[in-house]
Amino acid sequence: MSLRIGAFIALAAILVAGSAWAHHNMSALFDFNDRVTLTGTLTKVDWRNPHIELVVDTKSGGDQVQTWSFEGPPPSFFRARDINKSDIESALGKTVTAEASRARDGSHSGLLRVMTLPDGKVVSACPQNC
Amino acid sequence: MKNSYRISITTAAVVFAALLPAAVPGEAQLPRDPAERAKVIAQIFEANARQLTLFDRQGKVVSVIGPRDLYNQPVQSPDRKRVAVIKPDLDKETNDLWVLDVATGKGTQITFSQSRESASAPAWSPDGSQVAYVALRGGRFGLYRKASDGDGPEELLYQSPGAPMTLTDWSMDGRFLSYFSTDLSGGALYVLPLDAAGERKPIEVFKSPSQVQGPRFSADSRFISYVSNQSGRNEVYVRPFDPAASANAAPAAGPWQISDQGGQGMAFWRRDGKELYYLAADRGVMAVDVGTAPAFQFGKPKLLFRPPEAALTGVAPGTASISRDGARVVIAVHPPQLRQNTAFDRQEKVVSTAGQPGFYLQPGLSPDGKRVVVMRNDPQTANQDIWTIDLATGKGTPVTNDTPPENAPIWSPDGTQVAYVSTRGNYAGIYRKAWDGTGDEELLFRYTPGAGMVLTDWSPDGKFLTFYTGVLLVVPLRADEKPLDRKAMEWLREDYDVTQGRFSPDGRFLAFLSNEADADKPQVSVRPFDASKPEAPGPGPAVQVSKNGALGMIFWRQDGKEMYFLTRDWEVMAVDVTTTPTFQAGTPKLLFKLPGPLPGNPAQWKNVSPDGQRFIFAMPATGASVR
Numbered sequence: 153m154s155l156r157i158g159a160f161i162a163l164a165a166i167l168v169a170g171s172a173w174a175h176h177n178m179s180a181l182f183d184f185n186d187r188v189t190l191t192g193t194l195t196k197v198d199w200r201n202p203h204i205e206l207v208v209d210t211k212s213g214g215d216q217v218q219t220w221s222f223e224g225p226p227p228s229f230f231r232a233r234d235i236n237k238s239d240i241e242s243a244l245g246k247t248v249t250a251e252a253s254r255a256r257d258g259s260h261s262g263l264l265r266v267m268t269l270p271d272g273k274v275v276s277a278c279p280q281n282c
Numbered sequence: 283m284k285n286s287y288r289i290s291i292t293t294a295a296v297v298f299a300a301l302l303p304a305a306v307p308g309e310a311q312l313p314r315d316p317a318e319r320a321k322v323i324a325q326i327f328e329a330n331a332r333q334l335t336l337f338d339r340q341g342k343v344v345s346v347i348g349p350r351d352l353y354n355q356p357v358q359s360p361d362r363k364r365v366a367v368i369k370p371d372l373d374k375e376t377n378d379l380w381v382l383d384v385a386t387g388k389g390t391q392i393t394f395s396q397s398r399e400s401a402s403a404p405a406w407s408p409d410g411s412q413v414a415y416v417a418l419r420g421g422r423f424g425l426y427r428k429a430s431d432g433d434g435p436e437e438l439l440y441q442s443p444g445a446p447m448t449l450t451d452w453s454m455d456g457r458f459l460s461y462f463s464t465d466l467s468g469g470a471l472y473v474l475p476l477d478a479a480g481e482r483k484p485i486e487v488f489k490s491p492s493q494v495q496g497p498r499f500s501a502d503s504r505f506i507s508y509v510s511n512q513s514g515r516n517e518v519y520v521r522p523f524d525p526a527a528s529a530n531a532a533p534a535a536g537p538w539q540i541s542d543q544g545g546q547g548m549a550f551w552r553r554d555g556k557e558l559y560y561l562a563a564d565r566g567v568m569a570v571d572v573g574t575a576p577a578f579q580f581g582k583p584k585l586l587f588r589p590p591e592a593a594l595t596g597v598a599p600g601t602a603s604i605s606r607d608g609a610r611v612v613i614a615v616h617p618p619q620l621r622q623n624t625a626f627d628r629q630e631k632v633v634s635t636a637g638q639p640g641f642y643l644q645p646g647l648s649p650d651g652k653r654v655v656v657m658r659n660d661p662q663t664a665n666q667d668i669w670t671i672d673l674a675t676g677k678g679t680p681v682t683n684d685t686p687p688e689n690a691p692i693w694s695p696d697g698t699q700v701a702y703v704s705t706r707g708n709y710a711g712i713y714r715k716a717w718d719g720t721g722d723e724e725l726l727f728r729y730t731p732g733a734g735m736v737l738t739d740w741s742p743d744g745k746f747l748t749f750y751t752g753v754l755l756v757v758p759l760r761a762d763e764k765p766l767d768r769k770a771m772e773w774l775r776e777d778y779d780v781t782q783g784r785f786s787p788d789g790r791f792l793a794f795l796s797n798e799a800d801a802d803k804p805q806v807s808v809r810p811f812d813a814s815k816p817e818a819p820g821p822g823p824a825v826q827v828s829k830n831g832a833l834g835m836i837f838w839r840q841d842g843k844e845m846y847f848l849t850r851d852w853e854v855m856a857v858d859v860t861t862t863p864t865f866q867a868g869t870p871k872l873l874f875k876l877p878g879p880l881p882g883n884p885a886q887w888k889n890v891s892p893d894g895q896r897f898i899f900a901m902p903a904t905g906a907s908v909r
Contacts, residue, residue, distance in 0.1 A: 179465030180708055180732030184445035199777050201752035226752055227777040231801055232314065237777060253444065256467070266421060278421040279398060282448065 157211045164175050170267055180280065182223075182263040184254040191249045201226050201235040206240070206264065208250055224264040236277055246270040253281070283855045309795045312372065313802035321373045321850070325879045327352060332601070332614035332733050334365060334382065339609060341567075341587025348387030353614040355403060358605040359386075360553075364430070365612055366404035366413050368393075379404055379415050381430055392432045393417065403449040406430070408456045414439065415451050418459070422472075423447060423472060425459060440474050440482050447472070451498040452604075453552065458525075460487075460497040460506065469494040471508055475525065485525055487493070488533075496547040496599065499523065500574050501555030507540070509547040509599075515685060518545035520578060540570055540580055546664075547599035552608040559604045564662050565589060566599045567611055589613060593660040594641075619881065622899035623654055623671060628856075630874030633896060635675040639903035644690075644882040647672075647898055649697040651891040653679070653717065656899060657689055657882075668702050670717050681719045690737040693717075695744050701726065702895055703737050703749075711765075712747060712757070725765040729755045737884055741785045746816060747784035748773070750885075754794055756783070756816045771817045779804070782885040784836045789813060791865055793827065793836045793845065795885060803831040806847045808865050827857055827867045834884030840892035848884050852876040854897060873897075 178184075192210030197260070204224040209217050247270055252262030265282065268277045314320045333349035334356055342665040347365060348780045354377075356367040363384055370377045379392040392413060401417045401886075407427070414427040417436070424441040424781075428434065439459070451460040468491040472484040488494065492512040499506060506523045509516050522538035540549075543647070544563025551558050551572075558570045558580070571581035589597045596616035604611050623636040623645045641659035649654070658669040658678075666687035671678045681700050682688045690703040693762040694714065701714045704822035711728040712735075715721065727747065729735055734750040747757040755770040774780045780796040785792055792811040797804045806827040810820030828847055832855075835848035845857045845867070853875045858868035880899055889898045 178732070179445075181468065183467075184465070185443060187444055200775050201777065201779060226779075228752075228779060228801065232287060276421055279400065279418050280420055282417060 166254075175244075178253075178263050181255060183256050184253045186254040187251060187265070188254050188262055189249065189251045192218075192220070194240075194243045194246060194248045195219075197237070197240050197244060199227055199240065201228075204230070204240075206250070206267070208248060218260055220250070221261040222250050222259070222264040222267075223239060224277050229277070229280060230275070239269070239273075240275070243269045303578045309331060312375070315802045318802050318850070319373070323439050326372060327676065329617065329879050329881070332596070335652050336384070337567075337587070337589070337611045337613065337615050337708075338584050339569075339611075341589065344610065345384070347382055347612075348389060353601075355600050356612045356614050357404050358610060358612055359405060359406050359430070360408060360606050361410055362605045362607070363608055364410070366406060366430070367614075368402050368404065374398075376400055377402055379413060379428075381413065381432070390432050392428055392430070393426075393436065395419075401426075403461075405449050405452040405459065407452055408454050414449060414452055414459055416447055417592065423530070423596065425449060426463065429590045432770060437509045439476070440484060449692065450496050453503045453778045454500040454501050454551075462495045462497055462508070464493050464495050466819050468492060471497040471506065473497075473506075473523065473525065473619060487523060487577070488521065488868075496549060498549055498551060499552050500572075501553060502574055505574055505578055507549040507551065507558060507560075509545060509549065515563070517541045517543050518547070518549045518558075520572075520580070522578070523888075536578065538578060538580060540572075540583065541568070542583055548602060548604070550606075550608075551602040553606040557608050559608060561597070561599055561602065563664050565594050565664060566604075569608070586611075589615075590662055590831050615645050618902060620903040621881070622903040623656065623898055624841060624901040625673070625896050625898045627875065627895060628897075632779065635674060635676075636673050636898070637671045637678050640678075642900045644886055645900055646691060646693060646888045647891050647896070648693050648717070649695060649892060651759040651896060654695070654719070655691040655693060655700050656900070657691065668715075670700065670771075681715050683719070683722070688713075690883075692737055692740050692747075694740055695742050701737060701740055701747065703735060705734075708732055712737055712749070726759060727768045728766055736781070736883065736886055739784050739888070741813075742761070742787055742789050743813070745813065745887055746785070746793070748785070750781040750783065750794075752779050752781070754780040754783045755793075758816055759780055769897060773811075773816065774809075774819060782834055782836055784838060784888075785811065786838050786861055786865075787840055787842045788861060791861060792819070793838065795832055795834060795836065796824070798824070799826070800831075803850075804833075805829075806832045806836055806845070808859075808867070810865070822864070825865050825867060827870070828855070828859045829870055836886045837888060837890040837894075839890075846873075846894065846897075848876075848887075852878060852880070856894070 190210045192208040196207035198205040206222045208220045248270040251266045252264050255261040264277045285311050295671040323743040331350040332523045333350045354368045356365050367380045375398050376395040379401040380389045382389045399418045401415050403416045405414045407653045412427050413430045423446050425439040445463045447461045447463045449461045462471050470489040471487040472482045490835045492510050494510045497506045498506045507520045518541040521533045532694040538667045546561045558572045562568050568583045570583045573579040602613040610672040620639045621642040622639045626634045636654050643657040645654045645656045648859045654671045659666050668688045668691045686704050688702045688704045692701045699714045708731040712726045713723050715723045735748045735811050739748045747839045754773050754776040756773045757770050777890045781795045795804045795807045808822040809824045812820045824855045831850050839844040842861045845859050853872045857868040857870045860866045
């Protein structure tokens with residue numbers, strides 16, 4: 153385990169290109185045992201470091217719209233998997249499904265695990281956010 | 283497993299052990315360009331490859347097992363003839379389980395993970411015929427087992443509903459697996475019954491707001507040892523295990539604290555149930571007489587041996603284990619890490635050395651060029667502190683001397699203080715203290731919970747700090763603002779990575795590394811910095827300074843007419859620059875090339891003398907002894 157602990161961001165300089173910057177200790181903010189899967193309209197994409205943010209409007213149990221914010225890995229994580237900003241932005245205004253670990257504060261936010269785009273393409277944030 | 287990464291990231295630069303990171307799927311992306319990728323993989327291997335080494339109870343080397351490789355988590359089979367170990371495939375970005383024959387070193391690959399999946403945390407079945415492990419498959423963590431000769435398919439034993447987990451033991455009666463899950467909200471120890479009918483359901487043995495980890499069964503499976511930081515530091519404890527007890531029930535007795543001077547973990551029970559072993563805080567391998575019939579009893583810990591000092595800082599619960607008979611300790615011994623702070627001139631000639639060899643990282647020169655600030659790991663206490671060393675006399679002075687690890691030291695502009703990063707609780711903060719360690723530590727800035735940061739500079743006027751997270755941030759140090767009220771401004775936040783901000787001597791520019799032009803090739807760039815508008819770069823495009831990529835070590839000469847940086851081939855480069863009226867850069871020229879990768883984070887190094895005549899590095903000190 154400690155060797156894994158050794159693989160930390162400050163010593164990752166040799167991998168500066170495309171390094172996966174971890175802005176937060178995700179477990180401090182999100183509960184990995186509390187998962188949520190939501191389907192709704194992708195309304196916003198913020199494709200920047202240290203982590204991307206996707207906003208989804210969903211109707212949960214009625215007509216009232218709930219706005220959910222999902223935090224994902226940094227852009228470099230997706231770039232290494234041949235997923236670019238344009239791939240996600242093309243889903244704006246369309247229906248997507250997101251699976252996430254819920255925020256500990258109970259807010260409508262989560263740590264993105266998997267997103268299914270309108271064309272059926274599955275975008276995984278694993279292993280970073282598994 | 284993953285939680286360990288997450289915890290570690292908040293304690294950025296905490297760990298001294300790794301020279302350069304072993305690639306971890308999802309944590310550090312390799313360049314995609316094949317040549318660059320191969321180069322980086324070779325460097326990671328060279329800096330991290332470990333030699334599996336068997337020691338007896340007195341610390342004498344019995345044998346080595348196979349060639350060096352990127353081994354992690356070695357566990358000896360019950361008969362001591364084989365070792366299960368985790369090994370990454372850097373190119374595929376996987377981790378897999380291997381079993382090595384102790385006598386021949388021959389390895390058998392047991393698991394075959396898909397790209398960016400992994401296996402980890404092996405535990406042998408009591409008869410040695412199987413190995414259990416944690417695997418990431420299809421985006422889910424699960425407990426699996428497979429024949430230890432690699433035959434047959436792997437069997438899913440239990441799939442985690444969410445949180446990652448770390449397997450640590452298979453009970454000697456074969457009935458249970460033990461594992462843990464821990465994060466900043468605390469941790470829990472679990473047992474998975476293997477003989478239950480139907481769907482397997484884990485037993486939550488113990489949940490704690492503290493970090494708890496490493497559960498292992500006593501020989502009779504009636505007790506569990508584990509590590510907890512409930513006292514403020516890691517210690518080894520034992521508590522009863524009753525599979526029928528409810529999760530929140532108070533233990534029938536205990537818990538008992540076994541270690542008395544800190545215990546990192548690696549708590550293994552001997553097969554006859556009469557001895558318990560663990561790794562002490564100072565990395566000594568300890569033994570404790572124990573008994574479990576009828577009640578738990580234990581004696582005073584005694585030192586078996588301390589690993590060789592050159593290998594000390596790499597010894598940790600994840601890199602060593604003890605055999606079931608207590609006769610052998612296997613340690614994945616890393617390359618030598620003793621370092622000598624060494625000053626070079628512009629022609630690569632060694633000008634001087636600073637102090638005695640030690641476990642140093644990231645030397646930084648004071649503004650007057652007379653002292654060095656370093657991260658120093660104490661092999662006796664395992665503490666990582668900030669020290670300053672007088673270049674003329676070699677005298678070392680602790681700036682910090684405490685348990686929380688400190689990192690990323692930066693001199694104040696006037697050379698009277700040192701700023702550094704330390705994580706206390708859930709918060710990483712920037713602190714400062716007098717260079718000679720006198721006086722109290724002062725908190726300058728505290729970041730958001732759980733967020734890591736790498737401090738890289740303090741502006742010449744003393745009014746700003748800069749750090750990075752992939753975003754380049756600036757912290758104004760207004761005197762009328764309380765530390766907890768200070769906010770970091772996202773000076774440059776883009777979809778590309780921006781790191782290592784360095785202020786020009788006149789404070790009008792910030793140099794930084796970014797991979798805007800080529801994701802695989804960060805370059806040194808410069809943009810205007812306006813102290814009256816520190817929330818964003820001043821007008822005008824970035825000026826690229828490097829031509830063929832850079833690794834870090836950005837430094838401005840005091841007169842603002844020359845800059846320095848390090849390439850990915852470990853070349854020290856110099857560039858003529860002007861800052862008036864606008865910033866312009868000439869063609870980089872090679873000063874000298876370092877012999878190979880050096881430990882630490884070059885994006886944090888500030889190791890050039892103000893006149894650009896001296897360059898100090900923590901060079902290998904093979905053969906030397908620690909002071």
